[in-house]
Amino acid sequence: MRRINWFLLLFAAALLTWTALPRYLPEGLRPDLILIVVLFTALSAPPEDALPLSWVAGLVKDVLTTGPLGQYALLYLLLAALLLRLKPLFDTRAALARVLIGAAAHLACEGAGLLIEGMRAGVWPDAAARNLLLLSALVTGILTPLLSRPLDRIAGRLGLERRRLGWVR
């Protein structure tokens, strides 16, 4: 039940990122809702579930983009692992912290994606693409606390906050 809920959440986020946002947002601006789900998962779900689920979320993003399969899966996996490691260091419930985490994560993942793409195909982003990337990262950062707060509230119903003995949150 817990994973079904999570998959539905991922599916909805992927669908919105893939259909509605490109339709209604200005050209090129792409806030990453899948990344927000990954951040939510890494910060709220039990650690033993966070890594596989983040990897699956990255795989879904890989499917919905034209880059190499496994690219975002690897990036989101590493991001989730990093967040799990750094989570005790700061207050992950603070809105500003979430804004910074969301923007930095978006910037890091998309930047790494562009780097991989540049290394593979020799195509590097121009200034306009870089500006759009920064703007998208900013929007993702702003959306992170806005969307993850409601998700935090329903996390219990989604079954994502199951505590296990021995884990320190």
Place this chain on the structure above:
Amino acid sequence: MKFLPSRFGALLLKTLALYVALSLLLFLLPARWTTTLRAVLLYPFAVAGGAFLEGLSPAEITLDRAREMWRAQKEVERLRAGESALRRQLLQESERRRFLESHVAQIAQIPEEQRRNAVSAALAGYDASPARRSAVFDRGRNAGIARGDPVLWNGALVGRVESVAPRHCTALLVGDRQLRVPVRCVRSRVQGVLEGIGGGLCAVRHVPVTADVRPGDIFLTSGVDGLLPPALLVGECIEASDESGAPFKWIPVRPAYDPSRLETVAILILPPSEAP
């Protein structure tokens, strides 16, 4: 700082290593395999995305229509406001025009030879006392008006200027007890003096009982006092009776003007020699 217990840390590392390996494996897969895998994985998203967008279309159409209706409503409100403003402006213009026309009409009804000495004036107020009949008009000494000038309305005598200020004048109206006007009956040429008797009526005094005056007879100014020009319409006889033993007739007269309809009048400016 809190750390994860070592047992679970090791488990995490194993999980991480497993999925990193899986990712690298996906990287290294031949293109035809990844294409097939991507197509299979994309299928549910394609179906759901298509349905989602298909569901969005009617919503978008409805939203567009609502937006158009909202804009149309705003446009209608704007046009209504404009129409209302134009209607008000039209009313004001027509009122102004009617006002000017009434001024011109008052002057036009004065005999041509006196017309150049006439000024039109608008009513500014009535007498506050019910026992008196006077009115204030908005032209005064600056317009050349002097005490004693006759005030006309549609060619009929309304009254006579009693006092003058630079920008307004006060006139005693026909019907006031203090205003006496020498008059003559048009039909029988009988002369008398018109005086106010209250209630908006006047009476012609000093007419012998033998004089020929009937109800319906018209009285004009006779001009015998030299103060008012002759032949100005004054009123209509409504009764002519002889009281037993009285030397004069009782002749009440209805003035030829309607005080309630007074709006603009013409004031004849008499030459200085004719002024009282």
